[in-house]
Amino acid sequence: MLRxxxxxxxxxxxxxxxxxxxxxxxxxxxxxxxxxxxxxxFPKVPLNDFVNGPYSxxxxxxxxxKAIDEFPPYEFAVxxxxxxxxxxxxxxxxxADCFPNKGIGVRQLYPMFDEKSGEVVTxxxxxxxxxxxxxxxxxxxxKDDMAALTAYMAYxxxxxxxxxxIPNDPRALAAYKAGEEYFYTRRGQLxxxxxxCHVQNPGNHIRSEVLAPALGILNAMPIYRSAWGxxxxxxxxxxxxxxxxxxxxxxxxxxxxxxxxxxxxxxANGLPISGPGARP
Amino acid sequence: xxxxxRIRAVAxxxxxEVQSLIRHPMDSxxxxxxxxxxxxxxxxxxxxxxHGGKVVFTALWGPAVSKDPYLKFxxxxxxxGDDLKVSWVDNKGESDSFVGxxx
Amino acid sequence: xxxSPDASGRTRRTILKGAIAGGLAGxxxxxxxxxxxxxxxxxxxxQDAFKQKSEADALKALYGKPAEASDKVSLDAxxxxxxxxxxxxxxxxxxxxxxxxxxxxxxxxxTLAAAYKIPEGTKPAVASRLKMAKTTKVVAVVESGxxxxxxxxxxxxxxxxxxx
Numbered sequence: 001m002l003r004x005x006x007x008x009x010x011x012x013x014x015x016x017x018x019x020x021x022x023x024x025x026x027x028x029x030x031x032x033x034x035x036x037x038x039x040x041x042f043p044k045v046p047l048n049d050f051v052n053g054p055y056s057x058x059x060x061x062x063x064x065x066k067a068i069d070e071f072p073p074y075e076f077a078v079x080x081x082x083x084x085x086x087x088x089x090x091x092x093x094x095x096a097d098c099f100p101n102k103g104i105g106v107r108q109l110y111p112m113f114d115e116k117s118g119e120v121v122t123x124x125x126x127x128x129x130x131x132x133x134x135x136x137x138x139x140x141x142x143k144d145d146m147a148a149l150t151a152y153m154a155y156x157x158x159x160x161x162x163x164x165x166i167p168n169d170p171r172a173l174a175a176y177k178a179g180e181e182y183f184y185t186r187r188g189q190l191x192x193x194x195x196x197c198h199v200q201n202p203g204n205h206i207r208s209e210v211l212a213p214a215l216g217i218l219n220a221m222p223i224y225r226s227a228w229g230x231x232x233x234x235x236x237x238x239x240x241x242x243x244x245x246x247x248x249x250x251x252x253x254x255x256x257x258x259x260x261x262x263x264x265x266x267x268a269n270g271l272p273i274s275g276p277g278a279r280p
Numbered sequence: 281x282x283x284x285x286r287i288r289a290v291a292x293x294x295x296x297e298v299q300s301l302i303r304h305p306m307d308s309x310x311x312x313x314x315x316x317x318x319x320x321x322x323x324x325x326x327x328x329x330x331h332g333g334k335v336v337f338t339a340l341w342g343p344a345v346s347k348d349p350y351l352k353f354x355x356x357x358x359x360x361g362d363d364l365k366v367s368w369v370d371n372k373g374e375s376d377s378f379v380g381x382x383x
Numbered sequence: 384x385x386x387s388p389d390a391s392g393r394t395r396r397t398i399l400k401g402a403i404a405g406g407l408a409g410x411x412x413x414x415x416x417x418x419x420x421x422x423x424x425x426x427x428x429x430q431d432a433f434k435q436k437s438e439a440d441a442l443k444a445l446y447g448k449p450a451e452a453s454d455k456v457s458l459d460a461x462x463x464x465x466x467x468x469x470x471x472x473x474x475x476x477x478x479x480x481x482x483x484x485x486x487x488x489x490x491x492x493x494t495l496a497a498a499y500k501i502p503e504g505t506k507p508a509v510a511s512r513l514k515m516a517k518t519t520k521v522v523a524v525v526e527s528g529x530x531x532x533x534x535x536x537x538x539x540x541x542x543x544x545x546x547x
Contacts, residue, residue: 330475367423
């Protein structure tokens with residue numbers, strides 16, 4: 001409704017939102033269609049439960065998860081992340097100096113579009129930018145240190161609704177659009193898109209795994225996977241998704257991955273942060 | 281070594297429920313590393329829980345116990361503020377111990 | 384090798400009393416490593432029992448006797464393990480005077496996965512997480528009044544916990 005009004009105004013005023021209208025990118029309409037699809041396909045799944053991935057789809061798995069979540073294996077990573085977060089850099093500054101609200105309870109704001117650089121900044125990228133700005137070496141985006149730090153930052157944000165903004169900036173809209181296209185494009189020897197598994201087949205098995213719904217799929221990041229025997233970042237998960245369809249993984253936090261994270265997180269707006277998560 | 285033991289012990293009525301998580305690889309000896317070499321077994325053998333000068337629980341573990349092993353049990357006695365000590369030793373002779381408070 | 388029920392606990396208590404009488408009682412405890420507590424001792428580990436490759440041999444090595452099926456032993460295990468690396472298993476029992484609980488995973492390279500000593504005052508209910516190489520029968524054994532009772536359940540494992 002609001003958008004219709006905006007669009008009408010834009011057409012009348014010619015200049016108000018010409019890029020949005022011209023590019024055919026309409027995140028709000030996508031959002032509504034995406035939400036409608038999942039809630040209609042899984043009417044018994046409470047909206048906020050989608051963030052629990054495969055556990056929202058399968059009762060037997062859910063019971064094991066509840067047992068594991070009584071004392072989840074990611075607690076060590078949360079502890080480690082807290083310690084890292086609170087330890088000052090060599091110059092005396094801390095992560096708190098780089099983030100809104102001193103870095104506590106901000107996971108839901110990422111990825112964020114950075115108007116200065118014109119790029120999508122995920123939480124992991126923001127952390128490394130912070131490190132580099134303070135003369136520290138960046139962390140490897142796929143490794144345990146980054147997973148631990150993001151685990152702690154997610155932990156302080158639990159329950160906060162995802163709150164991704166797409167400003168009316170052609171670069172932001174283009175990034176969103178590219179992320180959406182990446183999500184729906186088939187690739188790999190199996191010729192699967194992200195959507196083949198996570199839109200068309202949530203709750204079904206692929207080999208032995210129960211597929212998670214795409215709605216809210218990143219709200220649990222980072223995750224402790226039993227298959228890994230440890231924590232992994234969003235990049236690590238996306239790379240293993242590519243490998244699972246026998247495709248070629250991109251480099252961690254490549255523009256494609258950031259964009260798909262931007263798209264998926266926008267689709268999850270309003271759903272609670274549940275990370276760090278535990279997954280099979 | 282950073283502390284490897286996390287415990288959560290809660291007294292309710294005359295019973296104390298104890299949960300613990302220990303950071304340990306629990307290598308079974310059957311898994312190969314990225315170079316194809318078998319990773320030798322490295323696992324906790326004994327975990328002991330003590331309260332009030334008495335052993336209240338002993339776990340004897342083989343290599344089939346999961347990585348970062350978890351335990352839950354309960355014992356009679358124990359009240360808020362009491363100490364509960366956990367200690368473990370593994371097949372390489374490494375060990376750790378921790379004293380936590382019952383909540 | 385068999386268990387002796389908690390002789391070590393009593394020894395320790397004796398030492399503790401001695402320590403208090405000896406004037407250590409004034410110390411603040413907190414996280415201070417209390418010297419009277421001996422730590423977990425690897426000598427307690429029943430090496431023979433953990434080397435066995437069948438239920439009968441493992442129970443013989445551990446307790447010196449076989450077990451009989453009983454509906455007073457409850458074994459909670461998933462029908463399909465989400466991952467063989469981490470399978471939550473809970474054993475509980477309504478039997479009196481329980482002194483030990485053991486969990487056996489029959490298809491694993493070594494049958495005995497875990498054994499627990501249950502001193503008087505501790506409930507015969509234990510939850511832990513185990514690795515399973517493939518689809519397997521899991522047997523929970525409870526020692527009560529000097530006898531062994533068991534419950535068995537099959538767990539389907541599609542992603543094994545030994546392969547990595």
